[in-house]
Amino acid sequence: MKSPIDFYFDFSSPYGYLASEKIEVLAARHGRTIDWHPILLGVVFRETGASPLTEVPLKGKYSKRDFARSAKFHGVERFRLPSTFPIATQGPARIVLWLKVRDAVLAVATIHALYRAFFGDDVDISKPENAAAVAVGCGVDGAAARAAIDDPAIKDALRRENEQAIAAGVFGSPFTIVDGEPFWGMDRLDQVDRWLATGGW
Amino acid sequence: MKSPIDFYFDFSSPYGYLASEKIEVLAARHGRTIDWHPILLGVVFRETGASPLTEVPLKGKYSKRDFARSAKFHGVERFRLPSTFPIATQGPARIVLWLKVRDAVLAVATIHALYRAFFGDDVDISKPENAAAVAVGCGVDGAAARAAIDDPAIKDALRRENEQAIAAGVFGSPFTIVDGEPFWGMDRLDQVDRWLATGGW
Numbered sequence: 086m087k088s089p090i091d092f093y094f095d096f097s098s099p100y101g102y103l104a105s106e107k108i109e110v111l112a113a114r115h116g117r118t119i120d121w122h123p124i125l126l127g128v129v130f131r132e133t134g135a136s137p138l139t140e141v142p143l144k145g146k147y148s149k150r151d152f153a154r155s156a157k158f159h160g161v162e163r164f165r166l167p168s169t170f171p172i173a174t175q176g177p178a179r180i181v182l183w184l185k186v187r188d189a190v191l192a193v194a195t196i197h198a199l200y201r202a203f204f205g206d207d208v209d210i211s212k213p214e215n216a217a218a219v220a221v222g223c224g225v226d227g228a229a230a231r232a233a234i235d236d237p238a239i240k241d242a243l244r245r246e247n248e249q250a251i252a253a254g255v256f257g258s259p260f261t262i263v264d265g266e267p268f269w270g271m272d273r274l275d276q277v278d279r280w281l282a283t284g285g286w
Numbered sequence: 287m288k289s290p291i292d293f294y295f296d297f298s299s300p301y302g303y304l305a306s307e308k309i310e311v312l313a314a315r316h317g318r319t320i321d322w323h324p325i326l327l328g329v330v331f332r333e334t335g336a337s338p339l340t341e342v343p344l345k346g347k348y349s350k351r352d353f354a355r356s357a358k359f360h361g362v363e364r365f366r367l368p369s370t371f372p373i374a375t376q377g378p379a380r381i382v383l384w385l386k387v388r389d390a391v392l393a394v395a396t397i398h399a400l401y402r403a404f405f406g407d408d409v410d411i412s413k414p415e416n417a418a419a420v421a422v423g424c425g426v427d428g429a430a431a432r433a434a435i436d437d438p439a440i441k442d443a444l445r446r447e448n449e450q451a452i453a454a455g456v457f458g459s460p461f462t463i464v465d466g467e468p469f470w471g472m473d474r475l476d477q478v479d480r481w482l483a484t485g486g487w
Contacts, residue, residue: 132343132344133342133343133344133345134337134342134343135342135345136335141334141335141336141457142333142334142335142457143333143334143452143455143456143457144334144336144457144458144470146455147455147457147468147470150468151470151474154477154487155477157487158476158477158480158487251344254344254347254348255344256342256343256344256345256348257345267348267351269345269348269352270473272471272473272474273352273473275359275476276355276356276359279359286355286358286359
């Protein structure tokens, strides 16, 4: 059995959202599954000295235009820049890590629901009660999801996830690793696709 | 007649090189020509606070891998990371600006020759004599090309080119502007292609 594709993402990353809508179908074409890794770009950016895209002169204005244009280009109909952006994503990331070891299928459904709530419906998922409510919509126990956000063991799990990501060379979102080969960005999914088809070049 | 596509690039930019090998055929498919704008990323980066890719922690190591992988992916056979990299590119940029107003066709041939010398044959084109020698290989007067690098009027022209680029919102290389619509990166040529075909979306 082929190993899963590691997919690292921050819930506040527009390109992470776009890729999240495409990566499973892409992987399935090659008989692969996805291992979803929610991370915090803020932690990763401490390593690289990067700033949130929209806060960089020139690049910020361009990025907002490119998010919307790229969403349409890739056929992701539900996209608008949230009114609060970027956001801290500890809450949704912790819900996913808590859920992942309990029900992997439900965790994936919740990832999509959280991303769509933020980028599709302008729900501020940085707020624990909002993130938990989105999970409830997927059939998750709301009180347990809400409690997971403040659970020291889950906080530790997210810290470990960030550390492991940095150790693996991850410095952005989305970041896809296929059999050890790293691909940064939504705009490398074309290379991911060919890599999966050919085993590299 | 449709207006030309503005293509901004730094001679030290690997993705600029890759795009330079693809943009003309792409443009021609849509009945367009290219207006080539050599700029200095160092000047542009002062606006955005960016650093050369290969000098950024984590991202630097990835980038070197991605340059070579992307070259093969896009079918650009002649690519290797030059032994001196990145380089200052005032010399080749000034030769191009000097040549552009004299012989536009020869200027384009010289752009390709300079890029291929640097990324294909590891010629350090930051050295005026090397840049001039490459131009000679295209049929340019070597002494005149060499003199252009130190010509105050050409230095001014490059300064203006950088200022105009920043005013147009350019913050990286390659940077392509189609009828006012900006596209950053080699990995937006797919969107440039569709934009030219459809007039936007």
